[in-house]
Amino acid sequence: MITEVAARLFDVPLDEVLVDAKHGAHTHFQLVTCTVTTSDGVEGTGYTYTGGKGGTAILAMIRDDLAPMLTGQAAEPEALHDAMQWHVHYVARGGIAAFAISAVDIALWDVRGKVTGRSLVEMAGGASDRCGAYCGGIDLGFDLPKLLASVEGYLDRGFHGVKIKVGRDDDQARAAAVRKLIGDDVAFMVDANYALSEAQAIEAARGFMDQGILWFEEPIIPDDYAGYGRIAAATGCPLAMGENLHTEHEFGYALAQSKLSYLQPDASNCGGITGWLRVAGMCRAAGLPVCSHGMQELHVSLVSAQPNAGLIEVHSFPIDRYTTRPLVVEDAKAVAPSEPGTGVTFDWDRLAPFARA
Amino acid sequence: MITEVAARLFDVPLDEVLVDAKHGAHTHFQLVTCTVTTSDGVEGTGYTYTGGKGGTAILAMIRDDLAPMLTGQAAEPEALHDAMQWHVHYVARGGIAAFAISAVDIALWDVRGKVTGRSLVEMAGGASDRCGAYCGGIDLGFDLPKLLASVEGYLDRGFHGVKIKVGRDDDQARAAAVRKLIGDDVAFMVDANYALSEAQAIEAARGFMDQGILWFEEPIIPDDYAGYGRIAAATGCPLAMGENLHTEHEFGYALAQSKLSYLQPDASNCGGITGWLRVAGMCRAAGLPVCSHGMQELHVSLVSAQPNAGLIEVHSFPIDRYTTRPLVVEDAKAVAPSEPGTGVTFDWDRLAPFARA
Numbered sequence: 227m228i229t230e231v232a233a234r235l236f237d238v239p240l241d242e243v244l245v246d247a248k249h250g251a252h253t254h255f256q257l258v259t260c261t262v263t264t265s266d267g268v269e270g271t272g273y274t275y276t277g278g279k280g281g282t283a284i285l286a287m288i289r290d291d292l293a294p295m296l297t298g299q300a301a302e303p304e305a306l307h308d309a310m311q312w313h314v315h316y317v318a319r320g321g322i323a324a325f326a327i328s329a330v331d332i333a334l335w336d337v338r339g340k341v342t343g344r345s346l347v348e349m350a351g352g353a354s355d356r357c358g359a360y361c362g363g364i365d366l367g368f369d370l371p372k373l374l375a376s377v378e379g380y381l382d383r384g385f386h387g388v389k390i391k392v393g394r395d396d397d398q399a400r401a402a403a404v405r406k407l408i409g410d411d412v413a414f415m416v417d418a419n420y421a422l423s424e425a426q427a428i429e430a431a432r433g434f435m436d437q438g439i440l441w442f443e444e445p446i447i448p449d450d451y452a453g454y455g456r457i458a459a460a461t462g463c464p465l466a467m468g469e470n471l472h473t474e475h476e477f478g479y480a481l482a483q484s485k486l487s488y489l490q491p492d493a494s495n496c497g498g499i500t501g502w503l504r505v506a507g508m509c510r511a512a513g514l515p516v517c518s519h520g521m522q523e524l525h526v527s528l529v530s531a532q533p534n535a536g537l538i539e540v541h542s543f544p545i546d547r548y549t550t551r552p553l554v555v556e557d558a559k560a561v562a563p564s565e566p567g568t569g570v571t572f573d574w575d576r577l578a579p580f581a582r583a
Numbered sequence: 584m585i586t587e588v589a590a591r592l593f594d595v596p597l598d599e600v601l602v603d604a605k606h607g608a609h610t611h612f613q614l615v616t617c618t619v620t621t622s623d624g625v626e627g628t629g630y631t632y633t634g635g636k637g638g639t640a641i642l643a644m645i646r647d648d649l650a651p652m653l654t655g656q657a658a659e660p661e662a663l664h665d666a667m668q669w670h671v672h673y674v675a676r677g678g679i680a681a682f683a684i685s686a687v688d689i690a691l692w693d694v695r696g697k698v699t700g701r702s703l704v705e706m707a708g709g710a711s712d713r714c715g716a717y718c719g720g721i722d723l724g725f726d727l728p729k730l731l732a733s734v735e736g737y738l739d740r741g742f743h744g745v746k747i748k749v750g751r752d753d754d755q756a757r758a759a760a761v762r763k764l765i766g767d768d769v770a771f772m773v774d775a776n777y778a779l780s781e782a783q784a785i786e787a788a789r790g791f792m793d794q795g796i797l798w799f800e801e802p803i804i805p806d807d808y809a810g811y812g813r814i815a816a817a818t819g820c821p822l823a824m825g826e827n828l829h830t831e832h833e834f835g836y837a838l839a840q841s842k843l844s845y846l847q848p849d850a851s852n853c854g855g856i857t858g859w860l861r862v863a864g865m866c867r868a869a870g871l872p873v874c875s876h877g878m879q880e881l882h883v884s885l886v887s888a889q890p891n892a893g894l895i896e897v898h899s900f901p902i903d904r905y906t907t908r909p910l911v912v913e914d915a916k917a918v919a920p921s922e923p924g925t926g927v928t929f930d931w932d933r934l935a936p937f938a939r940a
Contacts, residue, residue, distance in 0.1 A: 279670065
């Protein structure tokens with residue numbers, strides 16, 4: 227039985243100001259943690275991220291709306307996931323509630339793993355203990371030499387896949403330079419953070435295809451499901467999205483209408499592990515690989531466990547500094563942790579200086 | 584130029600615990616107010632509601648994410664509406680952000696009205712100064728005698744339209760009893776708060792049509808746009824929804840797919856007056872009447888001002904006790920206030936005992 231739900235917020239600084247095509251300047255990321263304690267003395271910790279806004283609202287919803295309804299309940303992730311969605315439904319169906327519910331849900335899976343002695347990769351399906359991975363940066367503001375140095379850094383770290391932001395006038399030249407640098411065998415993706423119109427996206431897609439991209443991510447706003455479908459039909463370019471879809475309904479519409487080649491749910495904002503696994507099942511039914519957005523320290527377990535595993539994104543937020551197990555990469559594969567629970571353990575002392583609430 | 588954005592939260596008690604088919608028991612409603620002050624010394628106040636959850640998250644988003652970006656900007660509602668949507672986009676696209684942005688946007692319109700000396704009904708189009716209105720209660724838990732007494736109270740207050748909650752085994756008998764009580768000439772609507780499956784909704788719609796309902800509101804989950812269309816096609820029953828749609832994209836999907844007869848945007852959660860007016864324009868283009876959900880003290884101006892005016896809902900939250908102008912009803916029409924600004928002025932002394940933050 228759940229006896230306590232405690233949430234905290236950290237504003238974690240980035241080493242430099244990072245820019246993408248739609249969210250402006252990132253100076254820090256927000257980490258909202260949620261620790262659930264049970265009457266058996268088991269503690270599980272979940273969490274969510276933001277790019278710098280919404281953290282206090284997520285914290286308020288966990289503390290004021292979710293914690294009171296959770297206390298006294300059995301720590302069953304799936305049942306509580308659905309109960310939380312209905313509890314805040316009028317102010318939810320995505321948005322802040324999706325992030326708040328995700329943090330709680332991940333904590334409940336951490337409890338489940340610790341109680342049963344199972345790792346997340348086992349609980350999530352156990353198809354493999356490792357998966358493909360690529361590095362992506364919030365690098366739209368980097369000039370070309372800095373962009374290429376950054377990409378070279380990804381290869382030096384052992385990754386065989388790279389992604390860059392696009393949404394500049396010189397996108398095609400930058401993409402060509404990156405492809406020249408990495409050679410033909412490294413997977414290459416581009417991400418517009420939905421900064422383009424449909425017509426711009428169609429033209430850009432044709433150019434990026436000349437560089438042999440694996441996918442073109444979020445060319446247009448995520449709400450325009452049919453627009454993605456039209457871009458794919460017009461160009462044959464493989465498309466991907468998912469980080470901005472928060473409900474099963476939204477993922478359903480994307481799968482039905484958007485002709486995606488890859489789906490990228492993010493457990494930090496699609497309802498936690500419960501939500502992510504449901505989306506993975508929808509992908510499997512649709513014959514699509516399931517990838518992920520950000521949160522690589524957790525997604526390595528979720529993606530590795532799927533028979534339809536795609537690639538995890540290794541995001542540039544420096545989370546590895548604040549956990550006890552930096553991401554393990556072997557032979558260009560990311561390796562899932564084997565300990566019971568989610569395998570993500572925060573170093574609270576290192577986070578402490580950035581505590582906001 | 585905006586110099587201050589101050590938000591407050593009130594937990595306002597209801598006289599009795601009220602129940603609908605999907606949100607459980609309501610013991611109070613939450614009122615989040617937002618007062619914008621400009622460098623010219625003009626003060627405008629906006630606000631939003633919840634059914635009891637999410638208030639502290641809305642407050643946090645206004646204070647921590649929106650106020651800092653608004654301060655120093657020109658008080659232009661439309662431009663700031665769009666800027667706010669993008670500012671919090673990663674944690675938004677509906678949910679808490681839709682409520683927070685709505686409160687700010689309404690405050691900016693209040694400023695605009697006070698600066699220009701124009702009433703909201705004028706600013707919103709000025710087609711008329713009054714509109715049709717009906718009363719609705721959160722009355723699913725009422726036994727039949729209490730339900731009928733409640734409906735009789737609506738007629739006594741001068742309204743020629745009534746709405747009841749449905750989602751019980753005895754819905755059809757209750758609907759028949761209400762129709763018998765009110766006679767053939769009073770508009771009668773039913774609202775399931777999306778508690779039904781599509782098959783249940785089709786069967787229920789046929790029964791309600793025997794009672795000559797004006798519309799059947801939210802038979803199924805708001806996300807299932809095409810499901811609404813199938814219910815309408817199968818039964819010919821007029822359908823309505825809108826209170827759970829928060830983005831222009833969601834309204835667009837509903838208009839394109841749901842075969843609605845009425846749309847009911849709520850300025851407290853669809854982006855304020857800016858968002859509501861955009862949806863009203865979409866309704867006009869689609870040839871549909873625009874109605875409203877809750878917030879009658881404000882919607883009376885917005886709906887009256889439209890050439891495609893439908894009916895406003897007069898909700899059972901007792902907001903009239905806390906404003907300086909209780910809703911005016913003449914010859915069964917609700918009359919819009921004529922003073923500059925939104926015409927909604929809170930009695931802060933009466934709200935003070937319920938201040939939470």
